[in-house]
Amino acid sequence: DTAVSQTPKYLVTQMGNDKSIKCEQNLGHDTMYWYKQDSKKFLKIMFSYNNKELIINETVPNRFSPKSPDKAHLNLHINSLELGDSAVYFCASSGRELDTGELFFGEGSRLTVL
Amino acid sequence: QKEVEQNSGPLSVPEGAIASLNCTYSDRGSQSFFWYRQYSGKSPELIMFIYSNGDKEDGRFTAQLNKASQYVSLLIRDSQPSDSATYLCAVTGDYKLSFGAGTTVTVRA
Numbered sequence: 756d757t758a759v760s761q762t763p764k765y766l767v768t769q770m771g772n773d774k775s776i777k778c779e780q781n782l783g784h785d786t787m788y789w790y791k792q793d794s795k796k797f798l799k800i801m802f803s804y805n806n807k808e809l810i811i812n813e814t815v816p817n818r819f820s821p822k823s824p825d826k827a828h829l830n831l832h833i834n835s836l837e838l839g840d841s842a843v844y845f846c847a848s849s850g851r852e853l854d855t856g857e858l859f860f861g862e863g864s865r866l867t868v869l
Numbered sequence: 870q871k872e873v874e875q876n877s878g879p880l881s882v883p884e885g886a887i888a889s890l891n892c893t894y895s896d897r898g899s900q901s902f903f904w905y906r907q908y909s910g911k912s913p914e915l916i917m918f919i920y921s922n923g924d925k926e927d928g929r930f931t932a933q934l935n936k937a938s939q940y941v942s943l944l945i946r947d948s949q950p951s952d953s954a955t956y957l958c959a960v961t962g963d964y965k966l967s968f969g970a971g972t973t974v975t976v977r978a
Contacts, residue, residue: 811963811964858915
């Protein structure tokens with residue numbers, strides 16, 4: 756049983772379109788995250804939710820809107836896609852104590868904007 | 870200035886050699902430090918964490934931390950081809966885990 760699952764794994768779309776990525780974790784963790792990894796492998800945090808509440812928003816354009824219907828799910832909706840949005844988006848979760856540092860990552864969703 | 874910086878790669882080492890990876894961080898208040906490994910096309914996975922100054926060994930991996938110098942390193946002894954991956958240094962602070970850009974290691978058979 757996959758601990759953190761993301762769908763879809765691949766998205767190819769045109770500039771200007773809107774797309775969503777879904778994430779679910781079955782680890783019972785309180786905190787979930789979205790990270791963006793660009794072509795140079797730099798992994799940058801976008802959002803963090805703790806028990807459905809937004810706790811980190813790292814100056815991400817407001818075209819990106821996360822939604823957490825419950826603590827096991829964190830979805831990401833992107834409006835008006837731009838070329839620079841092409842990247843791999845990773846969902847992750849962690850237990851109550853972030854200082855353990857163990858993030859459990861999903862397999863990633865590779866977004867290609869043409 | 871980036872929060873977490875890693876030595877630029879790629880790093881190529883022969884099988885059986887020691888691979889040495891370095892990382893510096895800017896937030897003096899950071900308390901916890903991690904090394905993640907990411908195989909090509911896969912997600913990152915935690916391989917080591919260290920909280921206290923000094924060395925921490927786990928099998929062929931040794932993490933070293935020097936908080937005064939804001940420096941953390943990872944040594945991979947007896948490198949194997951299966952160690953070929955990108956290694957990401959990560960540091961906690963402000964309720965988040967910040968990653969370096971990663972160092973890609975290739976172990977030559």
